[in-house]
Amino acid sequence: MANNTNFKNLQWTASCGLGDDVSQVGNFYNGATVFVTGGTGFVGKALIEKLLRSCPGINTIYILIRPKRGKDIQCRFEELLKNPVFDRIRFSTDSTRLFDKVVCINGDVSDHELGLSAEDKQTLCSEVNVVFHSAATVKFNESLRTAVTLNTLGTRRVIDLCRSMDNLKAMVHVSTAYSNADKMTIQETVYKPPGDPDYVINCCLKMSEEDLQKVGRKLQGKHPNTYTMTKAMAEWVVSEQADDIPVAIVRPSIVTAAWKEPFEGWVDNISGITGIMMEIGRGTIRSIVCDQKLRVDIIPVDILVNTLITSAWHTAVHRQNAVRVYNCTSGALNPLRxxxxxxxxxxxxxxxxxxxxxxxxxxxxxxxxxxxxxxxxxxxxxxxxxxxxxxxxxxxxxxxxxxxxxxxxxxxxxxxxxxxQWHFISDNIKQLNKDVTSADRRAFPVDVTRVVWDSYVKDYVFGxxxxxxxxxxxxxxxxxxxxxxxxxxxxxxxxxxxxxxxxxxxxx
Ligand SMILES: NC(=O)c1ccc[n+]([C@@H]2O[C@H](COP(=O)([O-])OP(=O)(O)OC[C@H]3O[C@@H](n4cnc5c(N)ncnc54)[C@H](OP(=O)(O)O)[C@@H]3O)[C@@H](O)[C@H]2O)c1
Structure with a gap:
């Protein structure tokens, strides 16, 4: 209770405006309890690390983890905390106190009510103030049924949980800038997807695999794959079903190694561009299908994480009626070919x-x-x-x-x-950067124009x-x-x- 009162007071002072050298974002998280899905993933790990390190007043971070490949959640949780991403925290004097704030919760976004036990659900509903929904399948060629179950239906389940939360201040849905890959200019607004999510979900629930494959291609419309299509439907679900809760959508483009934090060049997977860069460096790749004159839109993972953390504050403190969308991209602001x-x-x-x-x-x-x-x-x-x-x-x-x-x-x-190539409009990110104090601009930089690509790629290759x-x-x-x-x-x-x-x- 004391923590919640503290949290409300700090939120009030934040909205009243303090000196430019006060971290409003940091204050917002003082005493706050956070729930993260996808915490074992690339983005999720970096998010948890930054929350722990830069918001030391945070109360608890609950992470949804599923058992996987014969490992139970406790084992996966212990492995997660041993990840090098947490080395800065691990070697700090405060490490035990900070790690004690992280609590794992057994669950699976593909299960009814996220597979939560009644007790865990009760805990989350009474305690959580901020939700980051990052769990998804990011495989482009995932079967439609799996992609819909995880990306679209999973998002709906997280929204249902958020609606039952007594003290929710903000929910941030991690989408992708390519959720509208069927358009060339992408505003910071939610577009209607080609297939009606309810209809597609029903097809996935009721149809045989064979029938689903037949209609799948048609349902996909101009989307290049099931990933972008199901993420587009998830955004629609957020805008239609979460209009009564404080919610934001953050759309990163291609998420790449850290620019500065926790370490320059930190990365821990070989999917997408990272794998291609690794193989270029090892000399195994000699030919790539690509129009080299086009822009490649990449966003360092720490800039994304800062955007997630500050957009939750923005959503709670500068609330607006419609869902605010942040195109977290580099193309228009700091282009790279x-x-x-x-x-x-x-x-x-x-x-x-x-x-x-x-x-x-x-x-x-x-x-x-x-x-x-x-x-x-x-x-x-x-x-x-x-x-x-x-x-x-x-x-x-x-x-x-x-x-x-x-x-x-x-x-x-x-x-x-x-x-x-796409043209992403990034006005909300610019506004976010204006609305934070200078202390927050230093602690949680969201401005991609500060990235110097030459030194960034050097660190990336080293990473x-x-x-x-x-x-x-x-x-x-x-x-x-x-x-x-x-x-x-x-x-x-x-x-x-x-x-x-x-x-x-x-x-x-
Ligand atoms: N990486 C990019 O370039 C990129 C670009 C744009 C947008 N995004 C978005 O950013 C978010 C995070 O992506 P990422 O790069 O961190 O992906 P990632 O490394 O593949 O992580 C995915 C996360 O989702 C979790 N997850 C998957 N299925 C789950 C289930 N059924 N129940 C519970 N958790 C489940 C995974 O848990 P397990 O460890 O149990 O598998 C993992 O923690 C996604 O929403 C993605 O669409 C990513």
Whole structure:
């Protein structure tokens, strides 16, 4: 009770306006209890870390966790807190007190009432002030049934829970900037999705897999995949069914490594662009389907996390009638083209090569799919095949064909996004940046124009090396020796190919 009173008082003082050097956002979270879904994911982990570290007055952070791959939630929770993302907290003097604030709750967004026990539901309903809904399946090629169950129906279940909360101040739904990938200019408003969510949910609940697949393509409309379609429907569900609760939608574009916090370049997955950058650096990718002149819209995970944290405050304190949408994107504010991102990745990978280098780095962007497919066979499949034979012969486990298949799949599902560009309007982010105090602008920066892409990509490449490949800077000399060896092998292979080609021409 004391905590809630404290929370209300602080919220009041925040809305009255304090000095510019007071952290209104920090104060907002003093005594607040937060509920996070998707806390074990890339975004969720960074969010929990930042809340704990920068809002030390926070009361409790409840995280929804499901059992997975034979591990119960306690085991997964312990693993989560051991993640390097929490190292800054772990090595602080306050670590035990801060970690004690995090509590795991057993649940699954695909289950009725999120699979919560009656007791846990009661706790959440009476205590929670702020909800961050980040759980989702982010697989582009997920089956429609699973994507709808998690992304659309799951969001509806979170809203139902929010509606039962006695002290809710804000709910923030994490969407995606590509939830409207079927449009080219995207305002900060919720658009009607091609399929009526209730109808699509019903189809998924009642139809056989075979029938669902038949109607699925039609229901998808102009959406490139089930992910963007089901996230669009989730937004519609939020705008239609959560209009009586203080709710915001934050739409990040492609979420990438941390700009500054908790560590420059922190990243812990190899999905999407991170995986492509890693393989460019290891020299396994030689050809990518992409229009290099287009903008690539990326948003560092810490800028997204700051936007989530401050948008909850904004929603509670500067409440408006309609759902406020924040396009958390970089394209219009600090544009970066694919050719720049690719060039910087290659440049910084060559400067600090990993000991896991597979070949001398070098790649081309191509818009011609036929030429790309040919290059894919020649420069991806054949070397992977040969390397796996060598690995087998030397008694090691073959793995290069698996890498090849994984990248091929990821690249195909991402092609649509590498051949189109969108214009995202970001007025609400600009307004958010104006409404916070200077203290909050320092503690929770949301302004992507401050990112210098060259140094950011340098840190990103280091982050992939350090956090994903677990290859510390001390191995750079070994990486450089390997790079030199591969350079000469690469030149030798080029000369051999040229020789064969000239021989064939001569024979003709
Ligand atoms: N990453 C991006 O580039 C990007 C871009 C735009 C928008 N977003 C949005 O940002 C949010 C977070 O994405 P992310 O990158 O953090 O994804 P992620 O790393 O794949 O994390 C997904 C999270 O959702 C949880 N989850 C999935 N199914 C669940 C279920 N049935 N019940 C409970 N939890 C479940 C996962 O838990 P488990 O650990 O149990 O699987 C995990 O914590 C998503 O809403 C996504 O749409 C991401």
């Amino acid at each position: 694919w050719e720049e991102l690719g060039g910087l990745t290659q440049y910084h990978s060559l400067a600090a090569p990993s000991k896991y280098l597979q070949w001398y780095p070098g790649f081309s962007f191509r818009t011609n799919r036929m030429v790309h497919r040919l290059c894919e066979i020649l420069f991806h499949f054949v070397p992977a095949f040969v390397l796996d034979i060598v690995l087998r012969l030397t008694g090691s486990k073959p793995m290069m064909l698996n890498v090849y298949r994984r990248f091929k799949m990821a690249a195909r599902t991402g092609e649509f996004f590498a051949l189109h 992939i090396r350090n956090f994903v490949l677990k290859d510390p800077p001390s191995t750079i000399p070994a990486g450089l020796r390997k790079l030199q060896k591969f350079y000469w092998l690469h030149r030798l292979a080029q000369c051999a190919c040229l020789g064969v080609l000239m021989h064939v021409i001569k024979l003709k």
